[in-house]
Amino acid sequence: MRNVSKTYFDAAGTPHVALDGIELEIHENEFFTLLGPSGCGKTTLLRLIGGFEQPTSGSIAIFNEEMAGQPPEQRPVNTVFQHYALFPHLNVRRNIGFSLEMLGRDRAEIADVTDRMLGLVGLDAMADRMPDQLSGGQRQRVALARALAPQPKILLLDEPLSALDLKLRQKMRLELKALQRETGITFVFVTHDQEEALAMSDRIAVLADGRVQQLGTPEEIYDAPANRFVADFIGGSNLLEARVSARGRVRVSDLGELDAETGQVESGKPVTLCIRPEQLVLSASGADGIGPFQVIDRTYLGNAVAFHLKAEGQMVTAHMPRGGARGQLDFQPGDQVYADFEAGALRVLIQ
Amino acid sequence: MKVHGHTRLAALLLSPALAIIAVFMIVPIGITTLYSFLEPARYGGVIWEFSTDAYVRLLFERDIFDDTLSFSTDYIRIFVRSLVQAGVATLLCLLIGIPTAWFIATRPDRQKTLWLMLVTVPYWVNLLVRTIAMLLILRDEGPINDSLQAIGLTSGPLPLSYNNFAVGLGLAYSFLPFMILPLYAAIERFDFSLLEAAYDLHANRWKAFVGVVLPILRPGVVAGSLLVFIPGIGAFLAPDILGGGKTIMIGNLIGQQFQGSRNWPFGAALSTVLMTLTLIALMWSARRAAKAGTEVV
Numbered sequence: 001m002r003n004v005s006k007t008y009f010d011a012a013g014t015p016h017v018a019l020d021g022i023e024l025e026i027h028e029n030e031f032f033t034l035l036g037p038s039g040c041g042k043t044t045l046l047r048l049i050g051g052f053e054q055p056t057s058g059s060i061a062i063f064n065e066e067m068a069g070q071p072p073e074q075r076p077v078n079t080v081f082q083h084y085a086l087f088p089h090l091n092v093r094r095n096i097g098f099s100l101e102m103l104g105r106d107r108a109e110i111a112d113v114t115d116r117m118l119g120l121v122g123l124d125a126m127a128d129r130m131p132d133q134l135s136g137g138q139r140q141r142v143a144l145a146r147a148l149a150p151q152p153k154i155l156l157l158d159e160p161l162s163a164l165d166l167k168l169r170q171k172m173r174l175e176l177k178a179l180q181r182e183t184g185i186t187f188v189f190v191t192h193d194q195e196e197a198l199a200m201s202d203r204i205a206v207l208a209d210g211r212v213q214q215l216g217t218p219e220e221i222y223d224a225p226a227n228r229f230v231a232d233f234i235g236g237s238n239l240l241e242a243r244v245s246a247r248g249r250v251r252v253s254d255l256g257e258l259d260a261e262t263g264q265v266e267s268g269k270p271v272t273l274c275i276r277p278e279q280l281v282l283s284a285s286g287a288d289g290i291g292p293f294q295v296i297d298r299t300y301l302g303n304a305v306a307f308h309l310k311a312e313g314q315m316v317t318a319h320m321p322r323g324g325a326r327g328q329l330d331f332q333p334g335d336q337v338y339a340d341f342e343a344g345a346l347r348v349l350i351q
Numbered sequence: 352m353k354v355h356g357h358t359r360l361a362a363l364l365l366s367p368a369l370a371i372i373a374v375f376m377i378v379p380i381g382i383t384t385l386y387s388f389l390e391p392a393r394y395g396g397v398i399w400e401f402s403t404d405a406y407v408r409l410l411f412e413r414d415i416f417d418d419t420l421s422f423s424t425d426y427i428r429i430f431v432r433s434l435v436q437a438g439v440a441t442l443l444c445l446l447i448g449i450p451t452a453w454f455i456a457t458r459p460d461r462q463k464t465l466w467l468m469l470v471t472v473p474y475w476v477n478l479l480v481r482t483i484a485m486l487l488i489l490r491d492e493g494p495i496n497d498s499l500q501a502i503g504l505t506s507g508p509l510p511l512s513y514n515n516f517a518v519g520l521g522l523a524y525s526f527l528p529f530m531i532l533p534l535y536a537a538i539e540r541f542d543f544s545l546l547e548a549a550y551d552l553h554a555n556r557w558k559a560f561v562g563v564v565l566p567i568l569r570p571g572v573v574a575g576s577l578l579v580f581i582p583g584i585g586a587f588l589a590p591d592i593l594g595g596g597k598t599i600m601i602g603n604l605i606g607q608q609f610q611g612s613r614n615w616p617f618g619a620a621l622s623t624v625l626m627t628l629t630l631i632a633l634m635w636s637a638r639r640a641a642k643a644g645t646e647v648v
Contacts, residue, residue, distance in 0.1 A: 050551060072551050073550050081544055081547070083544065085542065085544040085547065086548075087563055087567075099554075102554040
C-alpha cells in the first residue's frame with residue numbers, strides 16, 4: 001500500500017557508462033540497499049542522488065520534486081560519507097550542528113537539536129571532543145548524527161561500516177536499522193557486503209555493470225536470484241551447467257536427471273542450475289539426487305562442515321550441520337557421495 | 352649506549368647549521384644591539400662610549416640651537432608605513448596566492464611539478480632587475496599607460512609609479528612565491544570530501560570556504576603570511592626604486608644610516624627595534640594560534 005513514490009531516477013551512460021539506464025523507485029520510510037561489487041556504479045548512483053554529480057541523461061526526483069540542476073546544499077538529502085569526512089577543526093557538537101548553522105537557525109534551536117542527536121547516537125559525553133580524539137565507531141556515530149541533524153527526507157550512506165572491525169560492524173548494523181525505524185527517514189545504503197545488505201534492508205537492488213540485476217526483498221534476492229550474477233554474488237551458490245531434456249526435466253551431464261521448473265525454455269537448451277550449499281543433503285548411496293561426486297576436501301565451519309565435491313569438471317559445495325539427523329555426517333576426501341535436495345530448492349537460470 | 356650514540360649523531364648532523372646560526376645570526380645581532388648603545392663616529396663606525404641617544408632620536412627631535420627635545424612622529428610614521436605596506440602586500444599575496452595555489456593543487460599529479468616550477472621562474476632573475484623591470488612597466492611612459500592612452504581610456508598617464516601603490520605591488524610581486532608554496536602544501540593535503548560534506552550539509556560556496564576550507568588551511572595561510580609580511584617590513588629595494596625614494600620604509604632608513612648619514616648607532620637602534628617588533632608580532636600570532644587550538648579542544 002505504499003503508493004507514495006519517492007525517488008525516481010533514470011540515469012544513463014557516461015562515456016565509461018558507470019550507470020546504464022537505471023530505473024528505481026524507492027519508497028518512503030524504507031531501508032533501501034544498493035548492493036554490488038566495487039565498480040558496479042553504486043557509489044555513482046548515490047552521488048547522483050546527493051547532487052555531487054549530474055546524470056548524463058535521465059532524471060531524478062525526490063518526493064515528486066525534480067532534482068536536475070539542484071546543488072547538494074539545496075537537496076533534502078544528507079550523506080554519511082565512507083570515511084565520515086568529519087570537520088577536523090570543529091568539535092563533535094559543532095560538527096553535528098554544522099548544517100543548522102549553515103541554514104541560519106537560531107542558537108537555541110541548534111543547541112536543542114544537537115543535544116537530541118547526541119542522545120540519539122549515545123555520544124552525550126563526547127560532545128566537546130575533537131574528531132581525532134574519537135574511535136572509529138564514535139566517528140561513525142558523529143557522522144550519522146551530523147547527517148541526521150537537518151532532518152533530511154533521505155539519508156544516503158556510502159559504505160559507512162567498511163572501515164570498522166567485524167564486531168563493531170555487526171553492532172552498528174543493528175543500530176542503523178533501529179535508527180532508521182526510529183526516525184522514519186528513508187535510508188539509501190550502499191555496500192558491497194551482501195551479509196550487511198541482507199541483514200538490514202527492506203529492499204535491495206543488486207547492481208552490476210551499471211545495471212540493476214535484481215530488485216527485491218532480501219528473501220526474494222536470496223531465495224530466488226534472477227540470474228547467474230545475483231546467485232553467485234549473494235551468499236555463495238552452487239552453479240551447475242545443465243541442459244533441458246524435456247518440459248520440467250533437466251539433465252546434468254551424466255550425473256542424473258532432475259525435476260525442475262523450466263518454464264518456457266525449449267528442450268535441448270543449456271541452463272544453469274542454482275542451489276544453496278546448505279540445501280544439499282549428501283548420502284553415500286545414490287538412491288536419490290545426482291552423482292556420484294568425489295569429495296575433494298572438507299572444511300570445518302564451526303556450526304557446520306563444508307564438503308567440496310567434484311564431478312565431470314563441476315564443483316559443488318555442501319554445508320552439513322553438525323550433529324544433525326541428515327544422513328551420514330562425515331565423509332573423507334576421496335569418498336563418493338550423492339547430492340539430494342528438496343525440489344523447491346533448485347532454481348533454473350536461463351543463460 | 353645506543354641512545355647516547357644517537358644523541359652524538361644528532362649533534363654532529365646539526366653542528367654545521369648551529370655553527371652558521373651562531374656566526375651569522377647571534378653574533379651580528381649582538382653587535383647590532385651593542386652598537387645601538389654607542390656614540391656615532393663622524394665618518395661611520397662608533398665611539399666606544401655608552402649612550403642612549405640613538406633610541407631617544409627615534410621618538411624625539413633635538414633642537415639644533417638649545418638642545419631641547421620635542422616629541423616627533425617622523426620615524427614612527429616610517430615604521431607604521433612599513434607595517435601597512437607589508438600588510439597590504441600580504442593581503443594582495445593572499446588574494447592572488449589562494450586561487451593560484453588551489454589551481455595548482457587540483458591539477459593532475461604530473462602537471463603540478465610543472466606549474467610549481469613556473470611559479471618560481473621569475474625568481475631566477477635578480478630581484479633588482481625585476482624591480483626595475485616593474486618600474487619600466489608602471490612608469491608614465493610605460494606600456495600600461497601608453498596602451499591605456501592609445502585606446503583612449505585615459506587622457507594622461509595614470510600615477511602608477513613612485514607612490515605607495517607601486518611599492519605595495521612591488522612587494523607583493525617580490526614575495527608571492529613565499530605565499531603560494533605554503534598554501535599549495537596546505538591545499539595539497541586538504542581532504543576534498545570535507546568540501547563535499549559541507550555542501551551536503553547545506554553550506555553554500557562562500558560559507559563552505561570560510562567555515563571549512565579556510566580554518567583547515569590556516570597553518571598554510573599563517574606560514575605564507577609570515578613569509579611575506581616579515582621580509583616585507585624590512586624591504587628596501589621596492590620602496591627605493593618603485594617609490595622613487597619619496598616614501599621610504601624602515602629598510603631604506605636603516606640603509607641610509609650606514610651609507611649616507613654615517614650614523615651607525617642609529618641604524619643599529621632602528622634594526623633592533625624592528626627585530627623586537629617582529630619578534631613580538633610572531634610570538635603574539637603563535638600564542639593566538641595555540642589558543643585557537645586549545646579553544647576548540
